[in-house]
Amino acid sequence: MAERDKLIMPIEKLAKENDQFREVIWTGDNTQLVLMTIPEGGEIGGEVHEGHDQLLYFVEGTCTATLGEDEKECGAGDVAIVPSGKYHNFVNTGSGPLKLYTTYSPPEHKPGKEHDTKADQEADPDED
DSSP states (O other): OOOOOOSSOOHHHHHHHOOSSEEEEEEOSSOEEEEEEEOTTOBOOOBOOTTOEEEEEEEESEEEEEETTEEEEEETTOEEEEOTTOOEEEEEOSSSOEEEEEEEESOOSOTTOEESSHHHHHHOTTOO
């Protein structure tokens, strides 16, 4: 799906309806908004973003969040703050999909980027 041109969106509804691993829905000069769905037992994958802060807002499901050396359980209604340079991973520990939306500042992905699965993202030459 192409990026949305609206500046007001029902983000929680969009996140709950999303079935793709990643869908970039809006990209500005300094911030990017992305929907994500992590399947039961799946994970985002351990990574570090240099030069990008990331905020993850969980709307459905539960996960174990690893931020640096710390681990914490989180889920719907929680936000995880990942400063630039901080190792992080999120593993779905629930009995259904983990649904969230995330912001990157500045943008991390190409505008309009979509990945149906984590394997699609890993196979994408545009992704690290």
